[in-house]
Amino acid sequence: MATITHIDDTRRDPRRWWALGALIASMLVLGFDTTILNVALPTMAGELGATTGQQQWMADAYVIVFAALMLPAGLLGDRFGRRLMLITGLVVFLAGSALGTLAGSVSVVIAARAVMGVGAALIMPLALSVLPSLFTSDEQGKAIGLVSTGSALGMPLGPIIGGWLLQHFWWGSIFLINVPMAAIAILACVFLLPETRDPATPKVDTLSTAFTTIGLGALIYAIIEAPDRGWGDPLILAVFAAAAVLITALVLRSRRVRRPMLDMSLLAQRGFLFNTVAATLVMFVLSGLMFVLPPYLQAVLGNDTLGTGVRMLPMVLGLSVAAKFAPALATRFGARAAVGAGLVVLAFAALLGSRTTTGSGYGFTALWLSLAGLGFGFALVPAMTAALATLPRDRAGSGSGLLMTLRQVGSAIGIALLGSLLADVFRDRLDVTGLPAPAADTAGNSVVAAHLIAHRTGSAHLAASANSAYVHGMGVVLLVCAIAALVSALLAAALLPNTPVARRTERAESPVVAEPVGDAGQ
Structure with a gap:
């Protein structure tokens, strides 16, 4: 049985960096699971007959539950033990992934995604909230940046991993991949993480x-x-x-x-509030972009699932570059400069993307995707690091839960609102002249459905109309994203505090206690 020790003993243990690796792995899984479904949606739409609305629910069931339960999840971790709740979340996530692997209908897929959302709600805030117990104040910026980068990198990696799996296996493999990864993360948390809690935390x-x-x-x-x-x-x-x-x-x-549970006093802190708002708006833009892009690459440009995922690599490369330089930029010039610059680049990338036509080709897409990755990385990582740095340790779970809740709300609303805008524009622009009413209605459900009807009826005109309507709808969505990112940049420049991240002062010690890293699993 491990003995309780002062938190600084844990911070001196070199194995805390191995523990950080376990947390990064957990966040990476959640990151790519947020987007891995996107590249599979065209395939699943064809095989399961899913409408655009049902595809939105398959994507959003995970995000809604994820967002809705993170606040109580943070409190549960604070009260009963962050390591315990993190492991519980990984087990639930594993179970939801197993259910998705066996799914044979849209409703079961939606249910599986909801169960995965429950697990993710426990994993995300608690993976962040254990960092203050592992690292000193001068190390926390680096640790938070690495964990945030793991989550951020996972999002553009999702379509690549999903594309490779769909190329070689059935669509259920996008869920199966989570099972071994979650199992490894569980073992790592059991043996490497200390247990921390705040005895004063209220009941959920x-x-x-x-x-x-x-x-x-x-x-x-x-x-x-x-x-x-x-x-x-x-x-x-x-x-x-x-x-x-x-x-x-x-x-x-x-x-x-x-x-x-919703700690309004945290929102009264300017640094936490406006950095959280910035991170939320970035997720709104990114989720909309990630939802509309795979059908364009797959249905309009005619790539297979692996080719679709690989063609999203420019975003990963842009994000990787930004992740390397964003912490230094935020340290030197402050979070406001880094976040504002990232949002301006993201706005320009989305504006460029909105000029896409059916004849643009992939080279143009790769250009604006690279810029989008740069903007995303420069805006999100410093915003999250600066927001989390303002949290007192005894509110680590509930505070990080609030941050991630609002971030996921931005993502869910981005998918729902921008997906609905795309569906409206696509349906209005699609020319179904001469088609029987049932076929015309089905074709209006999605670009994938329209191509299936075009193939079945031998209508080249319908296929061309579907491509044109979808590209126009994507352009409208990206234009909205550009405006949202630009407005966010102006708000960041006007409202974000500009204290360099490295200069923040360490807060007073909290009553949080920790077990030694080496004894965590005994």
């Missing part, structure tokens, strides 16, 4: 958890379903109203509780 607020989960779920449901039902549909308006009431109730309840 069941009512606040319900407000968060149902409120966010209602908001995303309304955004996804609105294009089919109409934005003025009574049901859609009622669901929007319910979401607004529930989220408002969450905020009001949080203001009355002494130690709330």
